[in-house]
Amino acid sequence: MKERTPLVKTIGLKRYFYSRPGFLARCLLGEKERTTKAVDGVDIYIEEGETLGLVGESGCGKSTLGRVIVGLYAPTAGQVLYEGKTEPNGQMIFQNPYASLNPRHTVRQILGVSLEKRGVPLEEREDESVKLLERVGLTPLHLDQYPRQFSGGQRQRIGVARALAMRPRLIVADEPVSALDVSVQAQILNLLEGLQAETGVSFLLISHDLAVVHHASHRVAVMYLGKIVETAPTESLFENPSHPYTQALLSAIPRLGATGESRIRLQGTVPSAVDPPPGCRFQTRCAHKMDICAEMEPLPVEIRGDPGHVVWCHLRASKS
Ligand SMILES: Nc1ncnc2c1ncn2[C@@H]1O[C@H](COP(=O)(O)OP(=O)(O)OP(=O)(O)O)[C@@H](O)[C@H]1O
Numbered sequence: 001m002k003e004r005t006p007l008v009k010t011i012g013l014k015r016y017f018y019s020r021p022g023f024l025a026r027c028l029l030g031e032k033e034r035t036t037k038a039v040d041g042v043d044i045y046i047e048e049g050e051t052l053g054l055v056g057e058s059g060c061g062k063s064t065l066g067r068v069i070v071g072l073y074a075p076t077a078g079q080v081l082y083e084g085k086t087e088p089n090g091q092m093i094f095q096n097p098y099a100s101l102n103p104r105h106t107v108r109q110i111l112g113v114s115l116e117k118r119g120v121p122l123e124e125r126e127d128e129s130v131k132l133l134e135r136v137g138l139t140p141l142h143l144d145q146y147p148r149q150f151s152g153g154q155r156q157r158i159g160v161a162r163a164l165a166m167r168p169r170l171i172v173a174d175e176p177v178s179a180l181d182v183s184v185q186a187q188i189l190n191l192l193e194g195l196q197a198e199t200g201v202s203f204l205l206i207s208h209d210l211a212v213v214h215h216a217s218h219r220v221a222v223m224y225l226g227k228i229v230e231t232a233p234t235e236s237l238f239e240n241p242s243h244p245y246t247q248a249l250l251s252a253i254p255r256l257g258a259t260g261e262s263r264i265r266l267q268g269t270v271p272s273a274v275d276p277p278p279g280c281r282f283q284t285r286c287a288h289k290m291d292i293c294a295e296m297e298p299l300p301v302e303i304r305g306d307p308g309h310v311v312w313c314h315l316r317a318s319k320s
């Protein structure tokens, strides 16, 4: 089969954060410099017009991965390629649009800043802004209003319009509906789906809400402590979760969990991204741990008969 170039591809992507403790902490408590391995070797791809859902516990590195992909953070190692080039063409929308919109700017100014960055001449900016507002379900009457004058859902629409102003090929939506009422969540998700149908924009959809990810994603990637542990087309992942971590994650939602099975409780403490365990990072909490899990990092294994369903787990490697 001929390999197509995906819209976005990450190769061995890493992003570490270094923190140097203050003088007292170093001298009195003996604290050393710490390295947080927030993203630690991620290889994913996103096709044009595709939504990739990204799930995993708090602190596993989802937002950091999203920020590196759109170019807000430089990678510590590895690469992000947009159609084979290193020029990023992604924008972000955030969980709390209110915090990410300048409260002293009108919508006209907020969109103006992005249009200016894209090089749209001053005299065309009003027309462009009106088109953007209409595209996200707002009207020209909103141009001279301030963020505080809008509802949560409307503010998220402004966040989407601001992202669209840059004509991105990819939008990283980081918990885009978590702060909204359920009825409004559906409206925003429909808006994003419509934009994708119209423009072919791709999404990386980061969400804690597995029902949202199930509904809105073509494929899903599961992240644990800086690494991807499983990725699959959405239906395969939800019907046949193959990594013990994914199984535990999905069993927490009764409606989507495996039928009749009760919730899997994870054993052990959540290890830290400062000092991740050797071998498989999930070994300290895994009910199926084998000797090799503490010794070697698992390699990706494709589930037999399920193309595109890949899992990083020694258990699967020994079965195939
Ligand atoms: N700017 C930063 N400086 C230092 N450490 C950071 C920074 N941003 C994130 N981290 C650390 O990197 C790790 C991953 O954080 P990140 O915010 O990417 O996780 P997340 O999966 O998005 O979590 P959540 O679901 O809570 O949003 C955490 O240990 C976090 O403390």
Ligand SMILES: [Mg+2]
Binding pocket: 062, 063, 064, 174
């Ligand atoms: Mg986050």
